[in-house]
Structure formats: structure tokens, C-alpha cells
Amino acid sequence: MxxxxxxxxxxxxxxxxxxxxxxxxxxxxxxxxxxxxxxxxxxxxxxxxxxxxxxxxxxxxxxxxxxxxxxxxxxxxxxxxxxxxxxxxxxxxxxxxxxxxxxxxxxxxxxxxxxxxxxxxxxxxxxxxxxxxxxxxxxxxxxxxxxxxxxxxxxxxxxxxxxxxxxxxxxxxxxxxSKDMTLRDYFGAALDFEFYYRHPRNYCRRAVYSIDEPAPTMRGVNRPVPKGYPGHPNDACPVDENVRALTTLERSLIQTFPADYHWCGSKTDMEQMIGNAxxxxxxxxxxxxxxxxxxxKNVVYKQPVELTFQFAETGFRQDFSEWLVEKMRLARRTAGDMASRVKRAHSIRLMDAGEETVLYLHRLSQCPEFRNLSPSVRSQIKRAVALYDEYLRATSYDRAEVPPRYGSHCS
Ligand SMILES: C[S@@+](CC[C@H](N)C(=O)[O-])C[C@H]1O[C@@H](n2cnc3c(N)ncnc32)[C@H](O)[C@@H]1O
Missing domain, CATH: 3.40.50.150 (Vaccinia Virus protein VP39)
Known part of the structure; x- marks a missing residue:
């Protein structure tokens, strides 16, 4: 392309x-x-x-x-x-x-x-x-x-x-x-500050942000903290000598440019390009x-028919747990738990023919029965389904051959 x-x-x-x-x-x-x-x-x-x-x-x-x-x-x-x-x-x-x-x-x-x-x-x-x-x-x-x-x-x-x-x-x-990414999520321990200043369009808006929230939109201008900044009730902390504006490089990193991206031109030009990007x-x-x-759209499906029958009959490949033990080095009991979780997911919502796991998980998470589960059970099930996807790929099994809808679906 x-x-x-x-x-x-x-x-x-x-x-x-x-x-x-x-x-x-x-x-x-x-x-x-x-x-x-x-x-x-x-x-x-x-x-x-x-x-x-x-x-x-x-x-x-x-x-x-x-x-x-x-x-x-x-x-x-x-x-x-x-x-x-x-x-x-x-x-x-x-x-x-x-x-x-x-x-x-x-x-x-x-x-x-x-x-x-x-x-x-x-x-x-x-x-x-x-x-x-x-x-x-x-x-x-x-x-x-x-x-x-x-x-x-x-x-x-x-x-x-x-x-x-x-x-x-x-x-x-x-x-x-499902949640906003914060600066701490993205940069981990690489940041040497907790709070920073982003010049507001006017002083009715806050200007001091914490690294435990997403940064505000990077605009095309970047100003230092003005003398006599009045503060704002929603600032993440009061302005003191430790609170500074971000550098041009820091702003480019928040725009998720790689650290080795090459920049040129005056500071004003660079700030503008970064804010535009x-x-x-x-x-x-x-x-x-x-x-x-x-x-x-361009995939050509060429999977053996007997695998299709196996999936269609059981809704689940029986050798999944064996694969988890042998290839993923999981304990037999943990592998059994994983298999049960995939079955549980399929009992809530079956996978459509050719449906990708990312879409399957998205649709599964819309089902009331799934939403009623506790957050930890939901995440265990999602993890198991993701492993099942890895297993299907590793064994070059293609779900596109599975007959569509061989059981009940939640709507
Ligand atoms: C929103 S920015 C694009 C940012 C870019 N997509 C990125 O990710 O870095 C719009 C760009 O259009 C350029 N531009 C404005 N008028 C133009 C024109 N008449 N012909 C070509 N480019 C123009 C501006 O210089 C600016 O760089």
C-alpha cells in the first residue's frame, strides 16, 4: 500500500x-x-x-x-x-x-x-x-x-x-x-518532576498539572511561569520554585515522538510543529x-476441515491445556483453570466465524452476564481468551472456518 x-x-x-x-x-x-x-x-x-x-x-x-x-x-x-x-x-x-x-x-x-x-x-x-x-x-x-x-x-x-x-x-x-494514560504510566521512573506548568489561554483555567494525570493538549506555544502568576483553585499544587514549564523536548515526548527524532528551526518553530502534530x-x-x-479482508483461508469440526462440536480445542503446559510452561492445574475460563467466555458469548479476538473481547465485555462478574474474574477471563488466541495462532488454526453461530449469543 x-x-x-x-x-x-x-x-x-x-x-x-x-x-x-x-x-x-x-x-x-x-x-x-x-x-x-x-x-x-x-x-x-x-x-x-x-x-x-x-x-x-x-x-x-x-x-x-x-x-x-x-x-x-x-x-x-x-x-x-x-x-x-x-x-x-x-x-x-x-x-x-x-x-x-x-x-x-x-x-x-x-x-x-x-x-x-x-x-x-x-x-x-x-x-x-x-x-x-x-x-x-x-x-x-x-x-x-x-x-x-x-x-x-x-x-x-x-x-x-x-x-x-x-x-x-x-x-x-x-x-x-478503558482508562486515560498518565505521564507516569508512559514515562515510568524517567521523570524527575511531579508537577509542571502549562500556560493557560486565560487565568480562568488551571495551569499546574500532575504527572498522575494525562497532560493537557500540547498547543503550539510554550511559555514559562509568568512572574505574579495568580494561581488557580484547580491547580495540582501551588506554584513554587520547583514548578516549571515543560521543555520543548519534553513536549515532543508527550506528543509521543521518539527521543531520537530530529528537530530543527527556532524554538518557536519547533514548539509550533510539535503542537500541530x-x-x-x-x-x-x-x-x-x-x-x-x-x-x-485479504486473508485466504485454508484450514483443514477436521479442525473445523472439532471446534464446532466442542466450541473449544481440547489440546489447549496440553499446549499451555508444554509451550507456556503453566502448571497443569493453572492450565485447566485457563481452559475453564475460555469455556466460561464461550458460554457467555460464542465467537463468530472469523471474528478477531480483539473484537470478540470487546463484544463479550458488552454482555450483561459478563459485566456482572467481578473485575478480577473479568480480567482472568480476558487473559485466558488472549492465551487461547495465541494458541490458535501458534497451531495455525483459523477460526474463519468455524461455522457461524453454533449456540446462543448474547445480543
Ligand atoms: C495540523 S498541521 C499537520 C500536522 C501533521 N499532520 C503532523 O502530524 O505533524 C497542518 C499543516 O498544514 C500546513 N499547511 C497550511 N497551509 C498549507 C497549504 N496551503 N499547503 C500545504 N500545507 C499547508 C501547515 O504548515 C501545517 O504544518
Whole structure:
């Protein structure tokens, strides 16, 4: 799959897609400082191009024959109320849609701020996508549930040519963590501070945060604690000499860029690029989910029929516990417990033909009977099902051959 990244900035979204195993063939960005930074970190070309010149952009992009277009058009100019008072940069969302119209990739991923979905610009882009025949998944994702220690809500519109609407929704929901990631969760013992200052938009808002909560959204500006900062009742602690603003590098790490990412330009430029970026791990989360979906669609099933019967009759492979003892070195009794837990899971909700474990677990966790179990029993069952999945993979058994629904399902 060949990917082109539009409005690529310093490369947060590209890095996420690359980490997920996609091949980026080129990026387009018109701010030369960001393009320089991008070029330091990737081997494919980055074109310094004004994407509002659609005709010129399309000519270059078509030559690259991408199957996927990704990108986050600038977001500063969206109105809240959806009235047509949006600034010129909102028009770049429409430019993105026009580029998709001309290139017609199999998939596209468009990222933007939460409020973009109610904008006139997005409404027009949406009409273009539907007219072209794309199935759309439109969702707001919170980065702190997708492996990023930061509260950052971003709107994603993901299109599949000829696909169904919501084709990716359940997968995107299923893979998210049930709790926000804190700085301590992400950095462990590597942090040498407990509290830090993030300059607020105005003093009606708090400014001091603890590492035991997700960071607030990293914006494009970073200021030191001003003399005479009045404090706020919701600050995590009072400001004293130990409380400082984050460094530029720390902010890039909270945006989940790797520590060896290369940065260039003035401090102001770097802060802007970092604040603009899609957190790498958020991009990676979306990319992995899309990749699993695409791979799943392309799987050719070739499993022996007798295994299918075995599963169909028992709902469960009998040699699972043997495998746990031999390969996973579990005590026989623990292996027996694991097998019972998988059976318990199947008694609550059976697995559909070809259903992936991540989706199975998500659907299982919606079942009232499962929700009524204690948290520790739920997590034991989930662990056992995950091991069962490993076992199926290790023994190259493919559930896609299992006849659909051979018992009761919770709805
Ligand atoms: C939200 S940022 C994208 C961040 C990027 N996706 C990342 O993850 O690092 C939007 C980018 O669009 C660029 N941009 C703004 N107007 C543009 C235009 N007319 N043509 C091309 N790029 C433009 C900005 O310079 C900015 O880097």
C-alpha cells in the first residue's frame, strides 16, 4: 500500500503510519521549516507545495499512485457554530476532498480538531466523499485512550472506496484503553518532576498539572511561569520554585515522538510543529487498526476441515491445556483453570466465524452476564481468551472456518 501524507507538518502522522508498517511514498507541506524537519526524519521525498493550488498538487500526487491518502488540513479557522464565517484555511479541508476526488485512493484518513466535524468546510468535504462512493467512519478519538499520555480529542474521517459506513468503528472502539494514560504510566521512573506548568489561554483555567494525570493538549506555544502568576483553585499544587514549564523536548515526548527524532528551526518553530502534530502513537493506533482491517479482508483461508469440526462440536480445542503446559510452561492445574475460563467466555458469548479476538473481547465485555462478574474474574477471563488466541495462532488454526453461530449469543 502506497501512502501520501498531505499537510504533513513535521511528520507526526507519517511516523505513526510508518511505525504501523505502512510505506509512505511522499509528503506535501508548504511551510518550509516543517518540511525541513520532516526531511530529517524520513527517506522519502517531502514536497514544499501549496495544496490550495489543487491542479498542481493533483498532478504531482497522481504520479505517485497512492492507494491511501492521509493528512490533517490546518484547523485554526473553524467556527464553532458551523456558520460560514470560517477563515481561508478551513478551505483546505475542501482542497483535501478535491484532491481525493481527483486521485480516488482506495482509502483515506483525514484528521482534524474535534469541532471540525460541525464546520461548513467539513460538510462540503463529506458531500464530496459520499458522492464518490466512500464508506465513512467518522469518530472523535481521545489520544489518552490510544497510548498517548495526553488529553487530546481529534476527529478522524476514514474513507474506504465502496465500503460500508462505520466499517472501522467497532475496531477503533475495541482497541482503546478503558482508562486515560498518565505521564507516569508512559514515562515510568524517567521523570524527575511531579508537577509542571502549562500556560493557560486565560487565568480562568488551571495551569499546574500532575504527572498522575494525562497532560493537557500540547498547543503550539510554550511559555514559562509568568512572574505574579495568580494561581488557580484547580491547580495540582501551588506554584513554587520547583514548578516549571515543560521543555520543548519534553513536549515532543508527550506528543509521543521518539527521543531520537530530529528537530530543527527556532524554538518557536519547533514548539509550533510539535503542537500541530498528530501524536505519533495516536496516528499509529489508527494506522494499525486500518491495517488489521485491510489484512483481514485479504486473508485466504485454508484450514483443514477436521479442525473445523472439532471446534464446532466442542466450541473449544481440547489440546489447549496440553499446549499451555508444554509451550507456556503453566502448571497443569493453572492450565485447566485457563481452559475453564475460555469455556466460561464461550458460554457467555460464542465467537463468530472469523471474528478477531480483539473484537470478540470487546463484544463479550458488552454482555450483561459478563459485566456482572467481578473485575478480577473479568480480567482472568480476558487473559485466558488472549492465551487461547495465541494458541490458535501458534497451531495455525483459523477460526474463519468455524461455522457461524453454533449456540446462543448474547445480543
Ligand atoms: C495540523 S498541521 C499537520 C500536522 C501533521 N499532520 C503532523 O502530524 O505533524 C497542518 C499543516 O498544514 C500546513 N499547511 C497550511 N497551509 C498549507 C497549504 N496551503 N499547503 C500545504 N500545507 C499547508 C501547515 O504548515 C501545517 O504544518
Amino acid at each position: 502506497r501512502i501520501v501524507d498531505l499537510f504533513a507538518g513535521c511528520g507526526g502522522l507519517s511516523k505513526g503510519f510508518q511505525n504501523a508498517g505502512f510505506q509512505i511514498v511522499a509528503a506535501f507541506e508548504f511551510w518550509n521549516k516543517a518540511a525541513e524537519c520532516y526531511a530529517l526524519n524520513f527517506s522519502h521525498p517531502v514536497f514544499t507545495t501549496d495544496l490550495s493550488n489543487i491542479e498542481e498538487a493533483v498532478g504531482k500526487i497522481q504520479d505517485l499512485q497512492p492507494n491511501i491518502i492521509i493528512g490533517g488540513p490546518p484547523c485554526q479557522d473553524f467556527s464553532h457554530a458551523g456558520k460560514r464565517v470560517e477563515g481561508s484555511r478551513a478551505g483546505l479541508t475542501e482542497a483535501y476532498a478535491e484532491i481525493v476526488r481527483a486521485v480516488r485512493p482506495k482509502y483515506f484518513v483525514m484528521e482534524n480538531v474535534d469541532r471540525a466535524r460541525n464546520s461548513c468546510a467539513f460538510r462540503e468535504a463529506h458531500a464530496v466523499f459520499k458522492q464518490l462512493g466512500y464508506g465513512l467512519t467518522m469518530m472523535v478519538l481521545d489520544a489518552s485512550r490510544c497510548g498517548v499520555p495526553q488529553k487530546r480529542k481529534r476527529f478522524f474521517c476514514i474513507g474506504e472506496m465502496g465500503g460500508a459506513d462505520d466499517f472501522l468503528r467497532e475496531r477503533l472502539l475495541a482497541g482503546q484503553s 498528530v501524536p505519533v502513537k495516536l496516528g499509529e493506533y489508527v494506522a494499525r487498526t486500518l491495517k488489521n482491517y485491510i489484512e483481514r
